[in-house]
């Protein structure tokens with residue numbers, strides 16, 4: 519798979535650059551939390567693999583996030599870390615691939631932004647942009663912890679706004695609204711409601 523390099527002369531194995539970047543827990547690009555979390559949850563995808571392969575659909579995971587965050591200690595942190603791990607590649611590519619779009623606006627909101635990593639990744643690449651990462655109040659501490667590790671320039675331009683997208687209006691003081699991995703989670707009626715709120 520290209521993860522291990524063998525040095526014949528020294529008769530030594532070592533990680534390739536890709537393995538060091540993406541598979542080592544201490545690397546900022548580590549993507550393994552996605553697998554570790556999915557493998558360790560009660561509704562483990564791996565535990566249910568046989569049933570899934572034989573055609574049984576897993577129970578949907580979705581529920582009221584606020585209630586779930588309150589019920590499960592530290593879930594706000596572990597879930598946000600898991601989501602970043604799942605979306606690491608996208609967060610590296612999105613700021614570059616949509617270059618013309620990011621240059622055409624000055625501000626955006628990331629609704630359901632979790633720990634804010636997507637807003638920060640985009641603002642890191644585009645120094646003229648300001649962003650507000652919006653999520654349930656339970657995610658404020660998760661954002662605060664994560665933003666501390668960013669450059670001063672990013673810290674100055676990315677903020678957190680608590681909101682419940684079922685009850686509250688979406689920010690109207692920005693030029694674009696983004697939903698990252700949010701819409702697909704919900705039934706059609708909620709999808710329509712969220713998209714309507716964004717306009």
Ligand SMILES: C[S@@+](CC[C@H](N)C(=O)[O-])C[C@H]1O[C@@H](n2cnc3c(N)ncnc32)[C@H](O)[C@@H]1O
Nearest residue numbers: 583601630631632653654681682683684698699
């Ligand atoms: C699947 S995660 C996506 C996180 C992030 N956007 C990403 O791409 O990794 C869904 C996010 O929606 C947030 N969320 C769920 N219900 C919400 C609500 N009613 N209001 C605001 N955010 C909510 C969750 O806290 C979570 O951060």
